[in-house]
Amino acid sequence: DAVLTQSPLSLPVTLGQPASISCKSSQSLVHSDGNTYLNWFQQRPGQSPRRLIYKISNRDSGVPDRFSASGSGTDFTLKISRVEAEDVGVYYCMQGTHWPRTFGQGTKLEIK
Amino acid sequence: QVQLVESGGGVVQPGGSLTLTCAASGFRFSSSGMYWVRQAPGKGLEWVAFIRYDGGSQNYANSVRGRFTVSRDDSKNTLFLQMNSLRVEDTAVYYCGKDLMGGPDYWGQGTLVTVSS
Numbered sequence: 001d002a003v004l005t006q007s008p009l010s011l012p013v014t015l016g017q018p019a020s021i022s023c024k025s026s027q028s029l030v031h032s033d034g035n036t037y038l039n040w041f042q043q044r045p046g047q048s049p050r051r052l053i054y055k056i057s058n059r060d061s062g063v064p065d066r067f068s069a070s071g072s073g074t075d076f077t078l079k080i081s082r083v084e085a086e087d088v089g090v091y092y093c094m095q096g097t098h099w100p101r102t103f104g105q106g107t108k109l110e111i112k
Numbered sequence: 113q114v115q116l117v118e119s120g121g122g123v124v125q126p127g128g129s130l131t132l133t134c135a136a137s138g139f140r141f142s143s144s145g146m147y148w149v150r151q152a153p154g155k156g157l158e159w160v161a162f163i164r165y166d167g168g169s170q171n172y173a174n175s176v177r178g179r180f181t182v183s184r185d186d187s188k189n190t191l192f193l194q195m196n197s198l199r200v201e202d203t204a205v206y207y208c209g210k211d212l213m214g215g216p217d218y219w220g221q222g223t224l225v226t227v228s229s
Contacts, residue, residue: 037214041157048207048219049149049157055213092157096214099171101147101159 002027002095006104012112019080021107023093028073030097037096040069040078043106044089053078085111114138114218116208121223128198132223134191134208139218142166142186145211148193150204151222160206161193176202198227 003026013019029036040053051060053069056076066081080087088111093104120132134146148160161182162171170182181194191208205224209216 031214035214039215041215043157048221049216050219051215051217054215054217058213060217090156094157094159094215100173101162101171103157103159106156 001100002029002098002102004093004095004102004104006091006093006107009105009107011107011109013080013083013109014112015085016082019083019087019109021078021091021093021109023071023076023078023104025074025076025095027098029076029095030073036072038071038076039094039096040067041092041094042087042089043092044086047089049092080109083109083111114210116210116218116220118206118208118220118223121206121225123226123228124198125229126198126200126227128227129194129196130198130225132193132195132206132208132225134193134220136189136191136208136210139210141184141189146182146184146191147207147209147211147216148180148182148191149207149209149216149219150202150225151207152201152204155204158204162211163191165211195225198225200227203227 005024007022041049043049057069069078090106115137117135145165163182179197183192205222207222208220210218
């Protein structure tokens, strides 16, 4: 299985400051079709998850441009340029390349 | 707009069975692969199952393979998860999700399954 390891697991951030979350995979996430199916999700307290990013760096519709992502192979990063109060929640990476699909453990972002 | 509405959750004894339903609307259901993902109380997300857009293949997490079955009825725009031999550790909120580009781009609100004696 492709194990996804996120860091940090807890992320206290001051409003208006940047934030960064790492997701490292135990194996390459490059699919045989040449794409890398690495997703990022946000789960606000009491809500269902919402996808932010697909295929490493593509923002889903309606996602603010303060969210960006990058990476390749086994190392991936989600960045928030300026954290807002509505960004509080847990962030998960998920790979869609290998079976079984797997999620990272989650990173809890809170306001300092 | 895309809507996914799960139902069928409840309390069941260990060893029992339950069938979850996900009613889909607002998109071409018959063209979309579909996921089930669960979240135990206070824990992270766990992928459970996937069914291809045409129902021609299904994939399962090791933890549920042989006990859970995912299926779909395209005539009713409905996704199912048949859960047998339920265990205490299957207690979770179960979400259905629509696949796009290797992950669920829309999620339902979830339905809670509690396995307890």
